[in-house]
Amino acid sequence: MREIVFDTETTGLDNKQDRVIEIGGVELFNHFPTGRTFHVYIHPGDRQVHPDALAVHGITDEFLKDKPPFSAIVDEFLAFFEGAKWVAHNANFDMGFINAELERLGKPPISGDVVVDTLALARRKNPMGPNSLDALCRRYGIDNSHRTKHGALLDSEILAEVYIEMLGGRQATFGLEQSGSREQRTANGEDIKVEIAARPKPLASRLTVEEQERHQALVKRLGSKAVWNQYLELFTVSRKQ
Numbered sequence: 001m002r003e004i005v006f007d008t009e010t011t012g013l014d015n016k017q018d019r020v021i022e023i024g025g026v027e028l029f030n031h032f033p034t035g036r037t038f039h040v041y042i043h044p045g046d047r048q049v050h051p052d053a054l055a056v057h058g059i060t061d062e063f064l065k066d067k068p069p070f071s072a073i074v075d076e077f078l079a080f081f082e083g084a085k086w087v088a089h090n091a092n093f094d095m096g097f098i099n100a101e102l103e104r105l106g107k108p109p110i111s112g113d114v115v116v117d118t119l120a121l122a123r124r125k126n127p128m129g130p131n132s133l134d135a136l137c138r139r140y141g142i143d144n145s146h147r148t149k150h151g152a153l154l155d156s157e158i159l160a161e162v163y164i165e166m167l168g169g170r171q172a173t174f175g176l177e178q179s180g181s182r183e184q185r186t187a188n189g190e191d192i193k194v195e196i197a198a199r200p201k202p203l204a205s206r207l208t209v210e211e212q213e214r215h216q217a218l219v220k221r222l223g224s225k226a227v228w229n230q231y232l233e234l235f236t237v238s239r240k241q
Contacts, residue, residue, distance in 0.1 A: 003028040003085040003116070004038070005160040007152040008094045009057040012050040015096040019044035020070060021059055024153030025080060026160045028087075031167055033160060038080040039153040043067040057150045070101045086110060089133055089159050091117035118163050125166060133159060140165040 006025035012018035025038040043064050054060065088094040099109040122131040126139070133155065137144040142161045219226060 001030055001085070002083060003031075003087050004081050005087040005156050005163055006038075006081075006094070007088060007150075007155040007159065008097055009059060009150060009152050010053060010097055011044050011047045012053050015100040017047065018050070018053075018097070019047045020097050020101050021049070021064055021067075022057070022152040023077060024151070024156040026153075026156045027080075027084070028160060028164075031164055036080075037153060037156075038077065040073050040077070041067040042073060043069050045069065071105055074102070074105060074107070085114055085116050087116040087118060087159070087163060089117070089155075089162075090119045091115050118159060118166065121163075121166055133162065136162045136166075 004025045004027055006023065008020050008024075009022035010018050010020055020042055021044050022041050023038065027034045027036040027038075041059070041064060043066075048061050049059060049064075086095070095110060095112070095115055102109055119131060122136055123129070129135070134144060136142075137158060140162055142158065142165070144158050
């Protein structure tokens, strides 16, 4: 399953009048980051950045002067997201702006059926909150100390980590995380350190030589586009890190 974890920055809060000025997205395949990203700044036409929005993301009117309009990036944007689930934190806000931009160009809106709202997911898992992105980083032990201002790509990368943790963390990534320690937080807010120890001796393979050879022959018959090759590449990279 392909998903794009994304975020937007805007000139203000009203999607009928304000405009999208930044989009960032991170691709996941079966909850694995693939390394593919999308990032663009967008000229908002005659709309200026509201001072309150400027205080949040720091994107000035001067910075946006030479950036392309939404109409110039829309095809590349939609191509990157095509066929994927759209994953965002407080997705109604982001999708409201995206669909307003598409409507201005006479393009069909993105259906809510393909949208995953991580805020709604967090509220179901943690009904007592808080469930802001910063709060979820603290809960799941994700370092966001470099997040001094909101930025669409940075927030997408952080949200992707949070999303994977909410779906099961290491289990969702086949437990390929390396040994070490990480900070986590209990339900009552106390910080705890969890040590992730490396197995002193790898488990012996349960596959026979014959079974391994038969599997390799099957993968070869499937061809270079077989989905298994994508898992194999990710597994190989994880083992090298």
